[in-house]
Amino acid sequence: MSAHENHLPPHVVIVGGGFAGLWATRALARDDVRITLIDRRNHHLFQPLLYQVATAGLSAPDIAAPLRHILRRQRNVEVRLGEVTGIDTGAHRVSLAGGGDLDYDYLLLASGATHAYFGNDNWAAHAPGLKTLDDALGIRRRLLLAFEHAEATDDPAERAAWLNFAVVGGGPTGVELAGTLAEIARHTLKNEFRHIDPAEAKVRLVEAGPRVLASFPESLSEKARRQLESLGVEVMTGRAVEDIDADGYTLGRSGPGSDSNRDRERVAARTVLWAAGVAASPLGALLDAPRDRAGRVQVEADLSVPGHPDVFVAGDLASVQQNGKPVPGVAPAAKQMGACVAKAIRARIAGQKAPAFRYRDMGNLATIGRMAAVVDLHGVKLSGLVAWWFWLWVHVLFLIGFRNRLVVLINWAWAYWSYQRHARIIFGRPDSVDASPPD
Incomplete structure (x- = not known):
């Protein structure tokens, strides 16, 4: 009824x-x-x-x-x-x-x-994506444990595998993850380990298309690439992931005229993050x-x-x-x-005709790392420091609740001056990378 x-x-x-x-x-x-x-x-x-x-x-x-x-x-x-x-x-x-x-x-x-893993759902166990808080806490655990495992091993090959990081997908999420991960390795963890230098970690961003941030104008896409590379990220475009397992991933070359056998590359890496599709x-x-x-x-x-x-x-x-x-x-x-x-x-x-939906494009924003971002506001293109400040302001403005805005501003101000990231706590058993994160 x-x-x-x-x-x-x-x-x-x-x-x-x-x-x-x-x-x-x-x-x-x-x-x-x-x-x-x-x-x-x-x-x-x-x-x-x-x-x-x-x-x-x-x-x-x-x-x-x-x-x-x-x-x-x-x-x-x-x-x-x-x-x-x-x-x-x-x-x-x-x-x-x-x-x-x-x-x-x-x-x-x-x-x-x-x-979306494009028909390769078995990759999910080895290359987690980022959609929920559970995903975020699980990824944070993987990232921090990778450095701990590298510190604990004496095997150079195993250490290199733990210090190899790959982010698959060159959209905003992939760019943000890769840039921030490079910043953590080169600045946040500096002087905290005795047997490894975290700055030697290799961070690679893999994109099957011809450029990162494909939804942005080509000029901003190129600036994003350069900013990523200045942070120490290796940007690989035109390369498609063909396989991912617990020990690493296999790359081929995408696009017409590519020879997957000749261009195939196997990379030993214990941390692969997925940002390639939804x-x-x-x-x-x-x-x-x-x-x-x-x-x-x-x-x-x-x-x-x-x-x-x-x-x-x-x-x-x-x-x-x-x-x-x-x-x-x-x-x-x-x-x-x-x-x-x-x-x-x-x-x-009210028995009236419903209005049609019309999307008002508010522009594109993506942050790359400390003081680096790109912004496209209907033809107004910003990059670098100005874009980063604009990106920060917009994101803080739209947070739910005054407390959230205040806490985020304080945390970012602290991170800006100290390079520190306050939430570097590993939960769960230290011998398991895939342990479920806490609620």
């Missing part, structure tokens, strides 16, 4: 507490609706700074906040910790893991994206709706699912084209989608 038949306000079920889900929830704060926000985790995560947790610059609470705390004053919302396992669009119902159903009048799926959350497969090759749901102009005007998809799970190009999977786009869905639900309730 629907909410209307019960004379109750319409029930809006929102799946996912990321940017799209949270912004839709907050946009409906003054509407006469009942909202249930469902997420597998109890927190909202500021993903653009996730690499800082992975590289020990920030702690998890600095970039995350409990959803219940964020929404504590919004009386029309209930937060539910759980995982959606089924969607019955005919009955207007979602099923949760462990039992229990929720009826809805309007449904928004905003469950984000996961890692796939939509598997939740989209629960809908009877067309999806693209990455699993994203192809939606109508108002972000509703074709044939189901009461079901919406937003964020990284939605496949949206604008001016012949896909809308990028970035935080500003997800926020705008969430706000658009709120307007669409409001229009549906």
Whole structure:
């Protein structure tokens, strides 16, 4: 029985507490609706700074906040910790893991994206990606343990393998990880070991395409390459990873005219990080709706699912084209989608036509390392120190909560003057690289 038949306000079920889900929830704060926000985790995560947790610059609470705390004053919302396992669009119902159903009048799926290994899912165990706090804590553990293992061994070949680091994927996440890792090796860990010199660590960024930061103008891409190389990162473009295992990885050459046998290179490396691809959350497969090759749901102009005007998809799970190009999977786009869905639900309730989604491009930003970044603001191109300060200001501005902004500013100010990264704590058993990180 629907909410209307019960004379109750319409029930809006929102799946996912990321940017799209949270912004839709907050946009409906003054509407006469009942909202249930469902997420597998109890927190909202500021993903653009996730690499800082992975590289020990920030702690998890600095970039995350409990959803219940964020929404504590919004009386029309209930937060539910759980995982959606089924969607019955005919009955207007979602099923949760462990039992229990929720009826809805309007449904928004905003469950984000996961890692994509292009059909090589066995690589995941040896080359973790970065999407969640668990991922970040696990990567941080791997990075710090690599130096510890190098310090403990007397075998030169084994030591070299522990001090070989590779980041696969030359997008913003890969560039940020590689640049920060080089900074840790050359500055943060200086004089802390007795048998190794951390500055001898080799950090390699591998990109199958012709250049890093392909979404940026070519001039900024080249500046990013030069800034990475000045930090000590070896940038390899036009090289594709063909295999990854516990002992290292194999490179081939991508592009026309390449000879994979002649160009193949085997590299002994115990730490490989994956930043090369994403796939939509598997939740989209629960809908009877067309999806693209990455699993994203192809939606109508108002972000509703074709044939189901009461079901919406937003964020990284939605496949949206604008001016012949896909809308990028970035935080500003997800926020705008969430706000658009709120307007669409409001229009549906009022019996009006829902507005079409239009993405307002806010520009591209990527940080490379200490005092190095690139910024593209609709033709205004910045790089180096000015770009770094702009990048810092934007990211601090959009953090959730005053405490988060203050803590991040203090930590970054300390890191700027001291080169130190305060979160260099290894949790779990020291003899296991793959131990599960703490909650």
